[in-house]
Amino acid sequence: MAVPTITEAVVLRSFAFGEADRVLHVYSLASGRIGAVAKGVRRTKSRFGGRLEPFSHVELSIHRGRGELGTVTGASLVRSHDAIRIDPYRLQVGLVGLEAMLRLYTDEERNDRAFLALTRFLDALDSQAPQPSRRPALDPLVLSFQLKLLWLEGFLPHLDNCVECGAEQGIVAFSPSAGGAVCTACDHGGIGLSPAGLGGLRALLGSPIADAPALGIDDRASRDALAVVTSSYEHHGGFRLRTLSA
Ligand SMILES: [Zn+2]
Known part of the structure; x- marks a missing residue:
């Protein structure tokens, strides 16, 4: 299994996807512009859903597969920009x-x-x-x-x-x-x-x-x-x- 990429990133855009997921377009320090799916983040119990809104400056852990979109496996706030x-x-x-x-x-x-x-x-x-x-x-x-x-x-x-x-x-x-x-x-x-x-x-x-x-x-x-x-x-x-x- 590939090692996840950990990078600082700013969420530029996010939209609802499926029942509980969110697709994010982020600008990351490690790779520039990337797209990723954050699974289950629209459920109230999500560990990091509230950290993945546009303007959020986060440290992201992203798993990159063969598809275009990575999968967010972790997120911690650097600046919320509330x-x-x-x-x-x-x-x-x-x-x-x-x-x-x-x-x-x-x-x-x-x-x-x-x-x-x-x-x-x-x-x-x-x-x-x-x-x-x-x-x-x-x-x-x-x-x-x-x-x-x-x-x-x-x-x-x-x-x-x-x-x-x-x-x-x-x-x-x-x-x-x-x-x-x-x-x-x-x-x-x-x-x-x-x-x-x-x-x-x-x-x-x-x-x-x-x-x-x-x-x-x-x-x-x-x-x-x-x-x-x-x-x-x-x-x-x-x-x-x-x-x-x-
Ligand atoms: Zn001139």
Whole structure:
């Protein structure tokens, strides 16, 4: 019998399966994205059912068979992240982050930096005071998190000067196909970037996720940063996040 894999993981999505089981999509430290069945966890006497909800950061023991789905044989909580689940604003912000992981990381492939970014995002969201007047999609934590994921995937290499000609002045747009900022002369239908937006993007990328600077409530800078994120998803991944259009 194979030895179970023991790994830290964050539950990204879970749904009911059969009479009492739950299918989990998790992002694990050891193997990246994996799917697993947790058997019997919807019974009230389940030993670890309550630990396997979306946002839960757990240490999982998974038995891998020949099928695509592993079987969860044990789970202990690292962080429950209950504070995210019970606050409607934090929940909406958190769901954007989980959907970003689900869409960007579809394969079983270890990526320590992506796992670290995910856990730092959830820890910061869990512990920092929410700012409910903000539109969740414009929250600095989740903008910072998504920009870091795009940077890790090589979709966002360049914002210091024009990615086409190197000009440092006159940056007016973001070109998803070029993967960076462009100047007036080099802009051919890019996403318009205000000076505040460019400054905001640089500030978000230059700070740890937990220290993501507020760019102002519903202001131009936040909307520019969000436009860079969504246009990068569309160009490189061919998808839109459902949670960002809510
Ligand atoms: Zn240029």
